[in-house]
Amino acid sequence: MIRALYTAASGMTAQQLNLDNIANNLANSSTTGFQQRRLAFSDMLYQNTTSPGSAATQQTTNAAGLQVGLGVRPTSTETIQTQGDFNSTGNPLDLAISGGGFFQVLLPNGQTGYSRSGSFHMDSTGNVVTADGNPLQPAITIPPDATNITIGSDGTVSVVQPGTTQSAQIGSIQMALFVNPGGLNSVGNNIYLATTASGDPIIGTPGGSEGLGTIQQGTLEASNVSVVDEFVEMIVAQRSYESNSRVVKAADEMMQQLNQLSQ
Known part of the structure; x- marks a missing residue:
């Protein structure tokens, strides 16, 4: 007993x-x-x-x-x-991943964090950052006079500037994939860190041969x-x-x- x-x-x-x-x-x-x-x-x-x-x-x-x-x-x-539902916002810097993969952000301590949250903003210098101010990696800087921002499904970032009719590519978003995403370490603020259990990140182009998902502009992925x-x-x-x-x-x-x- x-x-x-x-x-x-x-x-x-x-x-x-x-x-x-x-x-x-x-x-x-x-x-x-x-x-x-x-x-x-x-x-x-x-x-x-x-x-x-x-x-x-x-x-x-x-x-x-x-x-x-x-x-x-x-x-x-x-x-x-599993994939969360998509919510259309119309904001050009709201991005959702359709499929596998994570956005890469640079943390204040110099580490690279990984996130499924694509709610991005521009800081005072035009850098694309998270709500906490962590810059997207590789860095994307939007010109201050840009009138239109287009982000393709493959992560290509293009803008239209005054005096021009054609868009110009200013950068490309790279995403990360892990062999065992369940082994990532959650540290809060929608951020994961790589561990020995998750394996090293596989960096590639959205929609590429690595198995990464594609990017949907003007959309956010809701919780699953x-x-x-x-x-x-x-x-x-x-x-x-x-x-x-x-x-x-x-x-x-x-x-x-x-x-x-x-x-």
């Missing part, structure tokens, strides 16, 4: 963390480029009273054995790499969180938590009855 208390408590702790993850998904259901996370669990150690395959007699072995599990533990949060699914997961987590709490209560009542018998 002491074992049951700790086993059920591990289930309650795991579901509490699961609910925290669900709350984060719901809180970011309107965050541009946010990708849903799902908590993964695994069972803990087993106490072997009789090991499977151990000798039962000189001629026979135990086919199944007797093992009692000691609970559950959260192992990882998996990022769901399904609010309905998250509410269902929340109910399941709550019921699982309640079930484990009832096990704690049942084990406590059984211990109480044993104590009464000894009096």
Whole structure:
């Protein structure tokens, strides 16, 4: 019964963390480029009273054995790499990635960050930056007198300037792809960092042979969180938590009855 208390408590702790993850998904259901996370669990150690395959007699072995599990533990949060819905904004610096890949931005500490959020702006010098002021990489600078900005599906950036009728190319957006995007490290502000688990970034042209997606101008990718699914997961987590709490209560009542018998 002491074992049951700790086993059920591990289930309650795991579901509490699961609910925290669900709350984060719901809180970011309107965050541009946010990708849903799902908590993964695994069972803990087993106490072997009789090991499977151990000798039962000189001629026979135990086919199944007797093992009692000691609970559950959260192992990882998996990022769901599905495409979010597209929302048309009409803003020429709002970009969405149709397919795989990440935008590259230069962080204040000199590291390169990776993001699915394509809500870009111009700073005081015309550089294309994120809402936090982190410049897009490679750097794109819009001339101050540009009257029209066009960004092609392959990342080509062109502008029309006064006195001309033809557009001129001023740069090209390069994107990054990872062998294991689920291994990226989330640091907030829609930014991921590369890790040994994600592998090195594969840099290329949008829509190129590397498998990178294409760029959609004047569009933003919404979060891929399904609010309905998250509410269902929340109910399941709550019921699982309640079930484990009832096990704690049942084990406590059984211990109480044993104590009464000894009096």
